[in-house]
Amino acid sequence: MPFFEFLAGSISGAVGLAVGHPLDTVKVRLQAQTVYEGICHCVAQTYSHEGVLVCAPIDLVKVRLQGQTCTNRYRGPIHCLAVILREEGLRGLYRGGMALALRDIPCYGLYFLPYEVTRKALTEAGEQPGTFTVLTAGGVAGVVTWAFATPMDVIKARLQMSGAGGRQYSGVVHCIRVSVREEGLRVLFKGLLLNSLRAFPINAITFLCYESLMKILRPPGE
Incomplete structure (x- = not known):
């Protein structure tokens, strides 16, 4: 039933996000800023200064909270949302929205293909x-999905941080052009390793939760 699929998908997605959120913070900081020497340095600096908790209700607020290195600008998600609305208006909430769409639309289409191919290959x-x-x-x-998504994920993070003291960009194309000119093509794959x-444990757990929940919720005989 569609309701059970929705319920199983929602729960498994929440579990996956909970597992992957700490590394997601590090990924955003590596992509949006140049003050970190690498993954280990970013992790050490983040947790030594700010501890383990990060709150992230929506993507823009999540990126702003993750990307700030000064702990006083945003006190939390609600305060972050209020600051964005006050300083940038309603339009500010959609900063990076085009890059987000360009990242997610093709990648959601790709997402289930490698899952089905791999699952069938490993099942008698x-x-x-x-x-x-x-x-x-x-x-x-x-x-596989994040390998395709990373270039636009980098651009999305930079556009979303541009309203919080980061480099100013006029749009997706301008951000790509400036980033590649100043840092080379490899900038588009910043954070790919992370x-x-x-991605592997998050999506492994997400699909396992989904499949397990569907076995429980699916009516007998289906």
Whole structure:
């Protein structure tokens, strides 16, 4: 039933986000700023200064909260939202929205293809996929998807941070042009390793939760 699929998807997605959120913070900081020497340095600096908690209700607020290195600008998600509305207006809430759409629309279309291909490849004909198969297929799906998503994810993060003291960009094309000119093509793959490291466990757990919940919620005989 669609309701059970929605419920299973919502719960499994929440579990996946909870698992991957700490590394997501590090990813945003590496992509949007140049003050970190690498993954280990960014992790050490982030947690030594700010601890483990980060709150992120929506993507823009999430990126702003994750990207700030001064702990006094935003006191939390509600305060961050209020500051954005006060300083940038309603339009400010949609900063980076085009880059977000360009990242998510094609990648959501791609997302389930590697999952299904991997799952079928690891499952014997006539058998149900086991836990290892679902975990592996989900992890592969996440890594493949984020490999395609990372370039636009970098641009999205930079556009969203531009209203919070970051470099100012007039749009997606301008951001790409300036970023590539100043840092080379490799800038578009900034955070790719970290995206892959976080994508595998997040999506492995997400798909396992979904498949497990559907077995519980699906009516007998379906």
